[in-house]
Amino acid sequence: MTLLSDIISASAHLHSSNHLPSDEYDRRIRELVEYFRRLQTTKALESFANDESFLDRFDPAIDSIPFLFVLRVQIQKVQEQNADLFPADIRPSGKLWTRAAHFLASFDGVQVRYAGREWRLLVELVGQASQAASTASRLVSNISWPLLGATLVKDAMLRLDPSGAVFTSSHLLLVRLCLQAKAYSCALPVLNKQICHFPISLGRPSSEPSVLCADHGSSVSFMTEASEVSSKISYRDYLQYFLYGGMVYMALKEWRKALHFLGIVISMPTTSSVSLIMVEAYKKWVLVGLLEKGKLCPPPSITTPHVVKVYQSLARPYIILAHTFERGDLKKLNAEIDAAMGVWSADKNLGLVAQVVAVFFSQTVIKLGKTFAALTMADLSKQVSPSPVCAEVTGPAVSSLIMSRALNATLVQTKDHAESSMLRFSSIHSLPRLSHELDLQSQLKQEMKLMETLVINLGETNNNLGLSDEYVDSLHKGQVWSGSSEVNPTGGETGLEMDEDLMGDMS
Amino acid sequence: MELPPLTMEQLSQLVASNAPPSQLFEALSRYELQACLIATGSNGLTAGADDSTLLSMFYSSFFLVHLLTDQVSEARALTKRIPEALLQYDPSLQNCLTLLRAVWQTQHAQVYQVLRGLPWPDALQPLIRRYESFFQDKTLIAVSRSYEAIRLATAAVHLGLDEQLAEKEDPNVILNFTKCGWAWDSESKLLYPKPIVVSPTEPQSSNGIRKAMAMLGTRAC
Numbered sequence: 001m002t003l004l005s006d007i008i009s010a011s012a013h014l015h016s017s018n019h020l021p022s023d024e025y026d027r028r029i030r031e032l033v034e035y036f037r038r039l040q041t042t043k044a045l046e047s048f049a050n051d052e053s054f055l056d057r058f059d060p061a062i063d064s065i066p067f068l069f070v071l072r073v074q075i076q077k078v079q080e081q082n083a084d085l086f087p088a089d090i091r092p093s094g095k096l097w098t099r100a101a102h103f104l105a106s107f108d109g110v111q112v113r114y115a116g117r118e119w120r121l122l123v124e125l126v127g128q129a130s131q132a133a134s135t136a137s138r139l140v141s142n143i144s145w146p147l148l149g150a151t152l153v154k155d156a157m158l159r160l161d162p163s164g165a166v167f168t169s170s171h172l173l174l175v176r177l178c179l180q181a182k183a184y185s186c187a188l189p190v191l192n193k194q195i196c197h198f199p200i201s202l203g204r205p206s207s208e209p210s211v212l213c214a215d216h217g218s219s220v221s222f223m224t225e226a227s228e229v230s231s232k233i234s235y236r237d238y239l240q241y242f243l244y245g246g247m248v249y250m251a252l253k254e255w256r257k258a259l260h261f262l263g264i265v266i267s268m269p270t271t272s273s274v275s276l277i278m279v280e281a282y283k284k285w286v287l288v289g290l291l292e293k294g295k296l297c298p299p300p301s302i303t304t305p306h307v308v309k310v311y312q313s314l315a316r317p318y319i320i321l322a323h324t325f326e327r328g329d330l331k332k333l334n335a336e337i338d339a340a341m342g343v344w345s346a347d348k349n350l351g352l353v354a355q356v357v358a359v360f361f362s363q364t365v366i367k368l369g370k371t372f373a374a375l376t377m378a379d380l381s382k383q384v385s386p387s388p389v390c391a392e393v394t395g396p397a398v399s400s401l402i403m404s405r406a407l408n409a410t411l412v413q414t415k416d417h418a419e420s421s422m423l424r425f426s427s428i429h430s431l432p433r434l435s436h437e438l439d440l441q442s443q444l445k446q447e448m449k450l451m452e453t454l455v456i457n458l459g460e461t462n463n464n465l466g467l468s469d470e471y472v473d474s475l476h477k478g479q480v481w482s483g484s485s486e487v488n489p490t491g492g493e494t495g496l497e498m499d500e501d502l503m504g505d506m507s
Numbered sequence: 508m509e510l511p512p513l514t515m516e517q518l519s520q521l522v523a524s525n526a527p528p529s530q531l532f533e534a535l536s537r538y539e540l541q542a543c544l545i546a547t548g549s550n551g552l553t554a555g556a557d558d559s560t561l562l563s564m565f566y567s568s569f570f571l572v573h574l575l576t577d578q579v580s581e582a583r584a585l586t587k588r589i590p591e592a593l594l595q596y597d598p599s600l601q602n603c604l605t606l607l608r609a610v611w612q613t614q615h616a617q618v619y620q621v622l623r624g625l626p627w628p629d630a631l632q633p634l635i636r637r638y639e640s641f642f643q644d645k646t647l648i649a650v651s652r653s654y655e656a657i658r659l660a661t662a663a664v665h666l667g668l669d670e671q672l673a674e675k676e677d678p679n680v681i682l683n684f685t686k687c688g689w690a691w692d693s694e695s696k697l698l699y700p701k702p703i704v705v706s707p708t709e710p711q712s713s714n715g716i717r718k719a720m721a722m723l724g725t726r727a728c
Contacts, residue, residue, distance in 0.1 A: 399653065
C-alpha cells in the first residue's frame with residue numbers, strides 16, 4: 001500500500017511539473033524513470049505483477065512511465081508463469097494485449113523518450129505476439145493477425161517520432177508485419193518519410209545528457225543510441241527494410257517509388273562480398289524497371305563495378321528477359337519466360353514476371369510513339385502483334401491505356417463505325433497550360449517540403465558530427481598542425497600545409 | 508479517443524453519413540481491428556449469424572470506401588484479408604469481387620452493370636450511389652483528356668448512359684456532355700470534348716472532382 005501511494009505521489013509530482021522550464025522537467029522525468037528502474041531491479045514492482053486493478057489507476061496518456069513499467073512487469077510475470085513467450089493474455093485480444101494496445105495508442109511521446117528501452121520491448125512484443133498468433137491460426141483461418149500488430153506498431157512509432165527521420169529496428173518490424181498482413185497502405189505513413197539518421201551516440205560519456213523533453217529540430221536529438229529506442233541495427237536490417245519497403249510499393253503498383261527503394265539496396269557500398277538481399281533486390285529491380293520504364297535500368301551510378309558484375313552473373317535469366325523485352329518480340333519473350341519458369345518461381349517473382357508480359361503491349365505502343373505521330377487502330381494492331389489482331393480488340397485496350405494515363409496520346413473517332421479510329425501521339429489537343437502548371441506547382445511544393453526536411457536534418461547531422469569524438473580528435477590534430485605551420489617558412493593554404501605535415505609524419 | 512464498438516447501427520450510421528471519403532476510410536480502417544477479432548470470436552463471443560451479417564456489411568463497406576478513395580490495389584489486398592469462408596459464400600462480398608474485376612480491367616460498362624444490376628443490401632446503397640457518382644465523374648475527366656473526337660454512343664458507354672438513346676442522338680444524352688463544355692457536331696455526329704483540369708494537389712476524391720465540376724459550372728448526369 002505504501003509503495004502504491006509512493007508511486008501515485010511520484011507520478012503526481014511529475015503532473016505538476018509540465019509547466020516548468022524544460023531542464024527542470026527533464027530532471028524530474030529522469031528521477032521518475034530512475035525510481036522505477038530501481039523498483040524494477042529490487043523486484044519491488046513485482047508486488048503489482050498480478051494486480052489487475054493497478055493499471056486502472058493510471059492513464060497512459062498522462063502517467064506513461066508508471067503504466068509502462070508496471071505493464072512490463074505484468075507481462076514478464078505471465079511469461080514466466082506460462083513458460084511461453086506469448087501466452088493467451090499477451091496474444092491479440094488477451095488482457096495484457098488490450099492494455100498494451102491502449103498504451104501504445106495513447107502514451108505521452110515526451111515522457112517515453114526517457115524510457116526508450118521499455119517502449120521498444122513493448123512494441124517488439126506486440127509485433128511478435130501478432131506474428132505468433134498468425135502462425136498458430138494459419139491452418140484454420142486466414143485472419144490477418146499481423147494487421148493488429150502492424151497498426152499498433154505504426155501508431156506507436158509515429159507518436160514517438162512524427163518526423164520518422166531516424167531509422168530504428170521498429171521500421172523493419174513494421175514493414176515485415178504489413179507484408180505478412182497484406183495491409184500495404186498501413187506501412188505508407190512510415191515508408192513515405194525521409195530517413196536521415198541512424199540512432200547515434202551523442203557526445204562523450206562525461207558530457208551532460210541533452211534535455212530530451214525540449215523541442216528539438218530533429219528527432220535524432222532524442223532518438224539516440226543511449227535511449228535504446230532501437231535495438232542494434234545491422235547492415236542486413238537496413239537492406240531488408242528497403243527491400244521490404246520496395247515490395248510494399250510493388251504491391252501497390254507504385255513502381256517509381258519501388259525503384260527508388262530497390263536502388264538504395266543494390267547500391268549499398270560493399271568491400272568484398274555481395275549480400276544475397278542485394279542480389280534479390282537486383283532481380284526485382286530488373287523487373288520493376290521493365291514495368292516502369294520498359295527497359296533494363298542500369299544500377300545507380302554509385303554502385304561499385306565489381307558488384308554490378310556479380311549482379312549480372314547471378315541474375316542472368318532476368319537480364320536475358322529484359323533484353324528480349326527491349327527487342328519487342330512477344331513470342332521470344334514468352335519463350336524466355338517459359339524456359340526459366342523454375343527460376344521465377346524459386347525467386348518468388350512469378351507475379352512480377354506475369355505483369356511484365358501484361359505491360360508488353362503498352363510499352364510497345366509507347367515505343368511506337370517515338371516513330372509515328374499518328375496511327376490508325378488497324379495499323380497499330382499490325383505493328384504490336386505478329387498475329388492478326390482485330391482492331392476492335394486493340395481499340396479498347398489503347399483507350400484504357402490513355403484513360404489511365406499510362407500512354408500520353410489521344411484518340412480521334414470518326415462518324416463511321418467501320419472506319420478505324422486514329423491514335424495521335426503528338427496531339428494538338430494537349431491539356432491546357434493550366435494543367436501543366438498545376439502539376440509543376442504540386443511537384444515544386446513536394447520538393448520544397450523535402451528540401452526543408454533535409455536542411456533541418458543536415459543541420460542536425462552537422463552539429464552531431466561537430467560533437468563527435470572523431471571530429472574533436474581531428475580538430476585537435478589540426479590545431480597541432482596549424483601550430484607547426486607557424487614555424488613553416490613556406491606558409492600557404494591550410495589544406496596544403498596538412499598534406500606536407502602528413503608526409504612529414506610518414507617519413 | 509476510445510472507439511465505439513463495431514455494431515450494425517454504428518456502421519449503418521457511418522455509411523449513410525455524408526463524411527468525406529478520406530474520413531470514412533480512416534474510421535473504417537480503425538474498425539478493421541475489431542472486425543478481425545469478431546471474425547475469430549476473440550471479442551468474447553462466439554461468431555454467429557449476426558456476426559457474419561455485421562462482418563459482411565463491414566468488409567463490403569470498407570471495400571467500397573477503398574474504391575471511393577481510388578485505392579484499387581489496396582482494395583484488392585483487402586479481399587485477401589477477408590475471412591475466406593465469409594468471402595466465398597457471402598453474396599455482397601461476391602458482388603464486391605465482381606466489381607473489383609470490372610474496375611481492375613477498366614470495363615466501364617461492366618462497372619455500371621454491377622453497381623446497378625446486382626442485388627446490394629439496402630444498408631450499402633448510400634455507398635453504392637456515391638461510388639457510381641465518383642466513378643462517373645472520374646471517367647468523364649479521363650474521357651475528356653483522352654479523346655479529341657468521340658462518338659456519342661462510345662461516350663455514353665463510358666459514362667453509363669443509355670447506349671440505344673445515344674445511337675438515336677437523344678438531346679438529353681447530348682446535353683450531359685455539352686453541359687461540360689463539349690461541342691456536338693450534328694453533321695459529323697461526333698462530340699469534341701473539352702479537357703477537364705483537376706488540381707493535382709487535391710486528392711483524387713469524389714469531393715475534389717465534384718469541386719472541379721462545380722468550378723466548371725457543370726456536372727455530368
